[in-house]
Structure formats: C-alpha cells, structure tokens
Amino acid sequence: MRHTIHTMKKGDKAIIKDFDIDLVPLKLLEMGCLPGNNVELLQIAPFGDPLYLDINGSHVAIRIETAREIEVELIEVHL
Amino acid sequence: MSVQNINVALIGNPNVGKTSVFNQLTGLNQQVGNYPGITVEKKMGFCKLPHNFKANILDLPGTYSLNASSMDESVVIELLLNKNDKLYPDVALVVTDVENLKRNLLLFTQIKDLEIPTILVINMADRMEQKGITLDIEKLEERLNTKIALVSSRKGLGIEALKELIVTYKTLSCEPCTIVSNIDPEYFKRLHSTFPDQLLYKLWLVITQDVNFLKLERNEIRSTFTRSHSDLKRLQQKETIKRYQFINEVLKEGLQVDASVARDFRSKLDRVLTHKFFGYLIFFAILFLIFQSIFEWSALPMDFIDTTFADLSAVAAEKLPSGILTDLISQGIIPGIGGILIFIPQIAFLFLFISVLEESGYMSRVVFLMDKIMRKFGLSGKSVVPLISGTACAIPAIMATRNIENWKERLITILVTPFTTCSARLPVYAIIIALVIPDKRIFGILNLQGLTLMLLYLLGFGMAILSSYVLNKILKISGKTYFVVEMPNYKMPLFKNVAINVIEKTKAFVYGAGKIILAISIILWFLASYGPGEAFNNAETIVKEKFEAQNLSELELENEIASQKIENSYIGIMGRAIEPVIQPLGYDWKIGIAIISSFAAREVFVGTLATIYSVGGTDNEATIKNKMQEEVNPVTGQKIFNLASGVSLLLFYAFALQCASTLAITKKETNSWRWPIIQLVLMSGFAYVTALIAYQVLH
Numbered sequence: 001m002r003h004t005i006h007t008m009k010k011g012d013k014a015i016i017k018d019f020d021i022d023l024v025p026l027k028l029l030e031m032g033c034l035p036g037n038n039v040e041l042l043q044i045a046p047f048g049d050p051l052y053l054d055i056n057g058s059h060v061a062i063r064i065e066t067a068r069e070i071e072v073e074l075i076e077v078h079l
Numbered sequence: 080m081s082v083q084n085i086n087v088a089l090i091g092n093p094n095v096g097k098t099s100v101f102n103q104l105t106g107l108n109q110q111v112g113n114y115p116g117i118t119v120e121k122k123m124g125f126c127k128l129p130h131n132f133k134a135n136i137l138d139l140p141g142t143y144s145l146n147a148s149s150m151d152e153s154v155v156i157e158l159l160l161n162k163n164d165k166l167y168p169d170v171a172l173v174v175t176d177v178e179n180l181k182r183n184l185l186l187f188t189q190i191k192d193l194e195i196p197t198i199l200v201i202n203m204a205d206r207m208e209q210k211g212i213t214l215d216i217e218k219l220e221e222r223l224n225t226k227i228a229l230v231s232s233r234k235g236l237g238i239e240a241l242k243e244l245i246v247t248y249k250t251l252s253c254e255p256c257t258i259v260s261n262i263d264p265e266y267f268k269r270l271h272s273t274f275p276d277q278l279l280y281k282l283w284l285v286i287t288q289d290v291n292f293l294k295l296e297r298n299e300i301r302s303t304f305t306r307s308h309s310d311l312k313r314l315q316q317k318e319t320i321k322r323y324q325f326i327n328e329v330l331k332e333g334l335q336v337d338a339s340v341a342r343d344f345r346s347k348l349d350r351v352l353t354h355k356f357f358g359y360l361i362f363f364a365i366l367f368l369i370f371q372s373i374f375e376w377s378a379l380p381m382d383f384i385d386t387t388f389a390d391l392s393a394v395a396a397e398k399l400p401s402g403i404l405t406d407l408i409s410q411g412i413i414p415g416i417g418g419i420l421i422f423i424p425q426i427a428f429l430f431l432f433i434s435v436l437e438e439s440g441y442m443s444r445v446v447f448l449m450d451k452i453m454r455k456f457g458l459s460g461k462s463v464v465p466l467i468s469g470t471a472c473a474i475p476a477i478m479a480t481r482n483i484e485n486w487k488e489r490l491i492t493i494l495v496t497p498f499t500t501c502s503a504r505l506p507v508y509a510i511i512i513a514l515v516i517p518d519k520r521i522f523g524i525l526n527l528q529g530l531t532l533m534l535l536y537l538l539g540f541g542m543a544i545l546s547s548y549v550l551n552k553i554l555k556i557s558g559k560t561y562f563v564v565e566m567p568n569y570k571m572p573l574f575k576n577v578a579i580n581v582i583e584k585t586k587a588f589v590y591g592a593g594k595i596i597l598a599i600s601i602i603l604w605f606l607a608s609y610g611p612g613e614a615f616n617n618a619e620t621i622v623k624e625k626f627e628a629q630n631l632s633e634l635e636l637e638n639e640i641a642s643q644k645i646e647n648s649y650i651g652i653m654g655r656a657i658e659p660v661i662q663p664l665g666y667d668w669k670i671g672i673a674i675i676s677s678f679a680a681r682e683v684f685v686g687t688l689a690t691i692y693s694v695g696g697t698d699n700e701a702t703i704k705n706k707m708q709e710e711v712n713p714v715t716g717q718k719i720f721n722l723a724s725g726v727s728l729l730l731f732y733a734f735a736l737q738c739a740s741t742l743a744i745t746k747k748e749t750n751s752w753r754w755p756i757i758q759l760v761l762m763s764g765f766a767y768v769t770a771l772i773a774y775q776v777l778h
Contacts, residue, residue, distance in 0.1 A: 021316055022309055025484065025561040029319050030144045032182055042346065046355035047451040050460070052566060058182045059345075059566040061447045066562070 003074055005051065005067035008041045011078025015039070016055075016070060023069040032056030039072060086166055087126075087134045087245060090155065090190060091174035092183050093141035094440070094567035096202045099232035099576055100174050101138040104242075107579065119154050120478075128242050137166055143182075145189040146315060147288055149481045156288060159193055160281055170248035172228075172241075174200045177207055177214070178568065180334060184223075184326045185319070188256040191224070192280040196251035198226050198244055205231040211337030219333035224252045233573055257325050259283055262317040270304055287311055348569055352444045362445055369432045369470075371529050377424035381509070384424075385704070388417030407604060414689040415600025419593045422682060425509070426502045427585050429471050434580040436467070438572035446564050456544050457551025459483050459562060462492040466543060469499035470536070471584070473741045476501075477748055484561035491550045493748055494758055497741050498543040498734070500536045502588070503681040507732050508535055510685055514708055515725030538733055546761075595679050603650065603676060603690045610648035618643045650691070664731065664767070665724030665774040667712065674737070681737045723777035727770040735766035 001007075008014060016037050024033065032055045033039075042059070043052035050061045091097040101109075105124025122138040139158065140151035147153040158164055159171075171190050175183035180201065190197050199219075207213070220227050228244050230237030259280045260267035270282055286304055306314070351357055396409040436442050442464055450460025461483045469476035476496050483489040500508075512528050519527045614621065622640045631639070645651050654668030661671045669691050677684035692706040710719040736742070736759045745755040 021312055025148075025563055026146055026312065026315055026319075027143060027148055027484075027561070027563050029316055030146070030182075030185055031563065031565070032323070034316075034320055034323060043349055043353055043447075045353065045447055045451055046358065049451045050447060050562060050564075052349070052353070052447060056181065057179065059568075061443075061450075061562075061564045061566055063450070063562045 003072050005039060005041070005053065005062075005070045005072055006064050008039075008072065008074070009078060010041055010044055012074060013038065013040045013076035013078075014072035014074045017073050019070045024066060028060070028062065028066070031058045031060050033070065038075075039070075082131050082133050084133050084135065085128075085169040085245075085248065087136045088158070088166075088168035088171045089136060089138045089174060090171055090186065091141060091200075092143050092176075092179070092186060094565060095141075095174050095176040095179070095183060096232045097141060097174040098138060099573055100172075100200060100202060100230065100238075101136060102575055102579055103230075103232050103235055103238045104134075104136055107582075109579070109583065119151050121154075126242070128246050130246050132246050134245060135166075137168070142186065144186055145284060145288075148484070151481060153288070156284060159190070159195065160284065168195060170196045170198060170245060170251065172198050172200050172245070174202055177201050177203050177212055178210060181323075181326055181330060184329075185322055187223070187225075188322050188325065189280075192255040192257060192259060194253045194255060194278060196248050196253055198228060198241075198248075198251065199223060200228045200230055200241065202230055202232055204229045204237065205234050211339065213335045213337075215333045219329065222329040222333065223256060224254045226251060233570075255280070257322055259318060259321075262314050262321060266304075266306075273304075287315060345568055349444070349566075352441065353448055358444075358448050362448065365436075367533070369429075371526075371533065372428065375526065375529060377428055380424040381421055384417065384421045388413060388420070391417075403608075406608065407601070410608075411601050411604030411690060412597070415597050415686050416593075417689070419589060419597070419682070419686070421685075422502065422506050423585060423589065425505050426471070426588055427581050429502055429505075430581045430584045431577065433468055433471055434577050435572045438570065438576060440567040440569045442467075443564060443566050447566065450562065454488075456547040457488065457491045457554075458495075458544075458547050459485065459488040459492070461562075461564065462488065462547075465492050465496050466499050466540065469496045469501060469543075472501050472503070472588070473497045473499070473738065474744050477741070477744050480748070484563070487551075487554060487556040490556070490749065490754070491547050491554070493745055494550060494754065495543040495547050497736055497738065497758065497762065498539050498546065500539040500733070501681075501738075503738065504535075504732055506682050507677075507684045508532060508729060510704060510707065511720065511725050511728055513704060514720045515722050535729060535733055542734065595683065599676050599679060599683055600686055600690050603672075603687055606650040606653075607645055607648050607691055610644070610651065612647070614647035615644060618647065645691070663774070664770045665721075665727045665778065667710075667719055669710075670719070670724075670728070674731075678737050679739050681732060684732075684737075723774050726777055727774035730773050731766045731770040733766070734762055734769060736762040 003014065005014070016033060016035050016039055018035055034056075037056040038054075039056075040054040041051060042054055045052070045061075049064045051064065051067050052059070052061045089097055089101055101122065101124060104126045108126070109122060109124040119140060124136045124138065126134045126136055128134050137158075139155045142152040142155050145156055145159075147156055158166060159168075161167060173183075173187045173190055175187065187197070187199055201214070214229075216227050216229065226244055226247070228237055228241040230241055232238075260271070267279055267283075271279060274282055286306075352361060392409045392413045395413060396405060399405040399408065436445075445463050445467075446460040448460075449463045453460055453462055462480070465476040465479045468479055473496050476499070477493050480489050480492045480496070483492060509532075512531050516528050516531045521527055521530070610616070618640050622636065622643050626636065626639060646655070650672055651668065654672045657671045657675070658668045661668075661674070666674070669688065672691065673684045673687040676687045688707060692710070707720055708718070711717065712719055742755040742759060745758055746752055749755075
C-alpha cells in the first residue's frame with residue numbers, strides 16, 4: 001500500500017520518500033519537508049483537516065490535499 | 080572621537096523573538112512607518128553602542144527564506160539586494176530560536192551567500208537547559224564563518240555582549256556558506272560569463288523572484304536565462320536540499336539534544352486547545368471575555384475623560400476673553416480632542432488582548448482549529464487572524480491577509496473583513512447603547528448594555544461569514560490552494576513587548592485619527608457658526624418678532640435664537656438638504672451631517688455631534704451624552720435618540736463602509752478600484768436597507 005502523510009494515524013512516525021514538486025509549496029520544503037526527513041503526525045484538527053505535523057523538528061499544519069501528495073515510509077506506528 | 084553611525088538590520092523567521100531583541104536593543108526609541116509606496120510596516124529604532132558607535136536598527140518583516148511569497152518578504156530581499164539603499168545594512172543580525180536552529184539556519188545561509196557581514200543571534204538561550212540542548216559555540220562559529228551571540232531577549236541576557244559584537248562588524252567574515260552554482264553548474268557558468276561582476280546568488284534571486292533589482296538589466300537577465308516555472312522550482316528544491324545538507328553537517332558537530340531531558344508542555348496544551356469540544360469552548364470563552372471586559376473595564380476611564388473635557392470647555396469659555404477665537408477653542412477644538420481621547424481605554428484594551436493572543440502562540444491554534452470550518456465559507460483558517468484583528472482596525476487586518484496563499488480565499492477575506500466590528504465603531508456603539516439600552520443586569524450577572532455590544536460584535540462576524548459564503552458562490556476564481564502554517568511553541572507573553580505594542584498602536588490611532596477628527600471638528604465649527612443670508616444673520620430679530628406675543632423668558636429666547644441660527648448656518652442648510660434621504664431611518668439633519676462627516680472615519684460621528692451640539696449652546700458643562708439625551712424632535716416632541724432610531728443607527732454603523740482608509744487599503748492590496756467600489760456599494764446599500772427596516776418596524 002502507498003502511504004502518504006494523509007494515511008498516517010495520529011502519533012505515527014515516518015520518513016518522507018517522494019512527492020511531485022509542482023504540488024507541494026516551496027515554503028513547505030523550506031520548513032524541512034524534503035525526502036529523507038522525519039515526519040510525525042501530532043494532531044488532527046476536529047473535522048479531520050488540517051494535519052499538525054512535526055517535520056524535521058519544525059511544527060507545521062498543512063491541509064489534507066497537500067498531505068495526500070507526500071509519500072512516506074512508516075517507521076513507527078502509534079498503538 | 081566623533082560618533083559613528085551604522086545600519087543594523089534584524090532578520091529572522093517569524094516566532095523567533097526578533098521583535099523582543101529589537102525592543103531590548105532600542106527600548107522606546109522606535110519609529111513605526113511604512114516603506115514608500117507600499118503598506119508594509121517599517122520599524123526603525125536607535126541604539127547607543129559601546130566605543131562611540133550609534134546604530135540605526137531596522138526590524139525587517141519576518142521571513143522563512145529569501146524566496147519571497149508575499150509583499151512583506153519582498154521588502155527584505157529588495158533591501159538586501161540594493162547596496163545603494165540608504166538603509167542597506169553594515170551588518171545583518173540573523174535572529175534564530177535555539178529550539179528551531181536547523182530551520183532558522185536556512186535563512187542564515189542565504190544571507191551569508193549575499194556576502195553581507197552577518198552575526199548569528201541565537202535567542203531563547205534560557206530554554207536550553209530545560210530542553211536538553213548543548214551548543215559548541217566555537218565549532219559553530221568556525222563552520223558557519225560568523226560570530227555568534229547567545230541571548231535571551233525574554234530575560235535580557237546577552238544583549239550587552241551583542242552590542243559589543245556589533246561594533247566589531249568590520250572584522251566579520253563575508254565568506255558565503257554554500258555555493259549556489261553547484262545545483263546546476265552548466266547554467267551558472269553561462270550566467271557568470273554574461274555577468275562577471277555580479278554575485279551569482281544575487282542573479283539567481285533576481286531570476287527566481289519578483290523583485291525590483293537592477294531594473295535595467297533585469298529584463299536582459301530574465302530573457303536570456305529564463306527557465307520554465309517547474310524547472311526553476313526543481314532547482315530551488317535542489318538548492319534547499321543542499322542548504323539543509325550543509326546545516327545538518329554543521330549541527331551534527333555543534334548541537335546536541337538530549338531528548339530525555341525535554342519536558343513536553345506543548346503537546347499537553349495542544350491536546351486541550353485543539354480539542355474538538357474544549358478547543359472551541361475555550362476560544363469562544365476568550366472572545367466573550369474580551370468583549371465583556373472592553374465594555375465594563377473601560378467605562379470608568381472613559382467617563383472620566385468625557386467629564387474632564389466638558390469641564391475644560393466650560394473653563395475655557397469662562398476664563399478666556401469672549402470672542403470668536405474662544406468659541407473655536409471651547410466649542411470646536413476641545414470637544415474635538417475629547418472626542419478622540421475618549422477612545423483610548425477601549426482601543427488599548429483591544430490591542431492588549433490581540434497582542435497577548437498573538438504573542439502566546441495561541442492564534443496559530445485558532446487557525447488550525449477553524450480552517451476546515453472557514454473553508455466551507457470560502458475562507459481560510461488564516462482568515463481568523465484578520466477577522467479577529469479587524470476588531471481593532473480593518474487596515475492592519477487587511478494587511479494581515481497577505482499570508483493567505485490562495486488568492487480567492489484572500490480576496491474574500493479582504494472584502495468581508497470591514498464587517499467585523501472595528502474599534503472606530505466602538506465609540507459610536509458605546510454612546511448610542513448608553514442612550515437607548517437600559518443599564519440593567521439580567522440573570523444577575525450579564526449587563527444588558529454589554530450584552531448588546533456583544534450581539535453587535537457577533538452580528539459583524541456573522542455578516543462577514545455570511546457574505547463570504549455568498550461571495551464564494553459568485554466569484555469564479557480558481558487557483559492552487561496552499562496552506563502552510565507554523566505552530567510556534569507556547570510562550571508567556573512578555574510584558575515589555577505587549578506594552579510597547581499597545582502604546583505604539585494606540586499612539587498611531589490617536590495621531591492618525593486625531594488629525595482627521597481635529598480638522599473636521601474645526602471645519603464643522605465654522606460651518607455651524609456661520610451662515611448665508613437673512614435667516615442666519617438676522618436670527619435675533621426674526622426670532623424676537625416671531626415670539627413677540629408669547630412673552631418668553633430670557634433663556635428660552637436665547638435657545639430659540641441658537642436653534643434658528645444653527646438651522647440656517649451652512650451646515651444646517653446642507654443637513655436639511657439631505658434630510659429626506661435619512662428621515663425614513665429615523666435620523667434628523669444633525670445625525671445626517673455626522674454620518675456624512677464620519678465617512679472619513681467612523682469615530683468622527685461622536686465628535687461631530689459634540690461639535691454641532693456645542694455651538695451656540697448655553698450649557699458648556701454638560702457631557703456629550705447628556706446633550707444627546709436631551710435632543711428632542713421639535714415637531715413630534717419625541718426624543719431624537721430613542722430605541723427605534725438608536726437600533727437603526729447601530730445597524731447602519733454595523734454594516735456601512737464608513738471608512739475612507741479601508742477603501743484605500745483595499746485598492747492597494749487588490750491593485751484595482753473594482754473591489755473597493757463593490758465593497759462600498761454592497762456594504763453601504765445593505766446598511767441603508769436594514770436600518771430602514773429596523774426603524775420602520777420598531778417605530
């Protein structure tokens with residue numbers, strides 16, 4: 001199964017694999033959203049969107065439509 | 080030895096405490112203005128340095144990188160690219176947060192690549208122990224080719240050492256950190272051979288950014304070296320990766336974090352503040368607290384200012400030799416100034432709350448909490464910030480929409496923000512509520528007047544949301560939606576930062592609005608004190624003849640003369656000309672004049688009425704409120720300010736776009752007259768209709 005930030009559950013940790021550069025804003029890259037970096041899903045907003053992430057030590061919130069584009073590899077699943 | 084002046088620029092990501100560093104360095108020696116031609120706030124300050132140096136310190140807008148995505152960020156690049164700018168820094172201080180060093184260093188490497196003498200300021204050093212962070216300063220200085228100042232702007236630590244360091248600016252290394260040409264050697268080689276004198280990174284910024292630099296050459300650079308948008312972005316990604324690689328290597332040697340020590344206060348607080356039930360409950364409780372307290376807490380100082388100015392008018396009228404000049408002072412200028420100063424308590428409270436919410440980091444949680452809901456109405460979670468700060472003033476609120484990435488969401492936010500109840504409406508509401516709503520408590524705790532005010536605020540928000548919904552359906556604009564918002568760490572708001580912010584904002588309000596109000600008061604006074612023709616100039620004779628048979632007392636006669644005069648003054652003639660339009664709303668011509676003059680700014684309404692009622696009045700001691708309370712319609716004998724006309728006025732001011740500055744800022748931010756005109760026609764048209772219905776139903 002293809003995992004993206006969107007398919008992660010709260011508390012999951014993953015490594016960013018790949019994404020289509022045209023669909024992800026430059027600002028997010030500058031915040032540390034780059035292949036190989038860690039990402040943890042910290043909180044999900046009350047109506048399921050946006051997602052509150054820890055990317056490479058930066059705390060940011062993004063919308064699902066962006067999260068869907070960022071492929072990840074799960075490394076730690078929250079129980 | 081003579082004093083040497085140097086330029087220092089403060090640069091940094093948002094939320095790193097850059098402004099606190101600025102406040103620590105400059106204290107109250109600050110000037111807030113605008114960059115020429117644009118509405119980006121420009122903060123300058125002055126600071127005495129050791130060894131006979133003096134620094135002009137420029138606090139540049141917060142930016143995550145030199146790849147600008149907003150007007151505020153472009154300001155930073157334009158300054159740093161233009162060596163001829165008189166503010167071009169002799170030294171740049173890049174302020175970073177010790178907890179976010181990795182991300183903050185990205186901007187640092189970019190500034191270094193511009194070959195500007197740079198000092199790395201690592202802020203919030205007092206939190207290092209608590210977070211288990213250790214730094215090898217020597218190693219970092221060596222690897223980054225810079226000098227480091229470890230400071231805590233919250234505790235005022237390290238500031239003196241920083242000042243010492245600034246003075247040594249001439250000895251700082253200007254060597255770049257990374258070599259940008261590595262991302263595409265072939266391309267950059269060509270670029271270099273065409274422009275051998277220019278810094279490659281500068282050229283690269285000119286190609287990728289929308290900034291004004293080397294105006295003549297820019298087209299040339301662009302036409303020869305243009306690449307597709309997608310290509311450029313790929314290269315920018317490569318550049319970003321390179322920079323992070325460099326930063327990671329440096330930090331591997333210079334930074335250690337012992338995660339077991341770190342206590343996580345943030346996640347606990349996040350869980351509560353973004354909770355699906357408690358999150359919203361807390362948010363609305365905070366809003367409620369703000370609005371109840373603005374009305375209750377400011378009442379006392381406001382009454383004090385009001386009576387003080389009424390007394391002052393009376394004293395001036397009594398003590399100064401009687402004549403036109405005294406009349407102007409006691410009836411025009413003093414009530415005019417009083418009409419401005421009376422808003423200070425409420426405005427200060429409002430700015431206090433807003434700056435505490437922003438300083439603490441809570442505002443980002445509200446953005447996170449509200450995004451999904453706001454999107455249903457065509458807005459963004461980020462629209463919450465303009466909508467809330469719109470309660471202070473629509474001008475900064477509309478400027479705050481700049482970080483909304485999506486144009487449609489941003490445009491709708493700009494268009495609906497003026498519906499939120501700004502501080503200029505407050506004095507209008509305050510005085511009308513005090514006149515027509517009884518000062519009673521219901522359920523023992525809720526003050527009825529406070530409740531009315533709260534309802535008006537909710538009405539403002541409600542209209543903003545409702546009209547967004549409509550605009551979202553009508554406007555056909557598509558575009559990519561981006562949404563990236565940083566969730567900063569929670570911070571206890573610093574008293575000094577909040578205080579400076581409140582003082583600066585209040586001062587700007589008093590001077591900005593004050594000038595307009597004062598000028599309008601004086602003009603109004605002239606228009607009300609003079610008139611054309613017989614009916615004004617022979618008022619005394621006409622009135623005496625008219626009432627000859629009725630045997631009026633001296634005082635009654637004087638009042639009749641005064642009202643004959645004001646009705647036939649210039650302003651009276653103008654007022655009566657527009658009376659047919661406003662009569663159906665329940666207003667007399669005096670209110671009509673106040674509405675017209677308050678188009679410049681809403682708060683002028685109260686000052687105008689104060690001036691009109693003072694002119695020719697015999698009783699200088701009465702407060703504005705008393706004078707308004709006693710106004711009676713000469714035909715019906717009813718009070719002018721009754722429940723029906725009061726509610727009608729409240730609704731009119733709630734919806735009408737009575738603010739010339741808002742139109743100007745909308746024009747600037749949307750780059751067209753189309754949007755401000757649409758805004759004006761829709762809002763004021765809607766206001767007229769609702770006020771009309773309200774009066775006709777309640778009457």
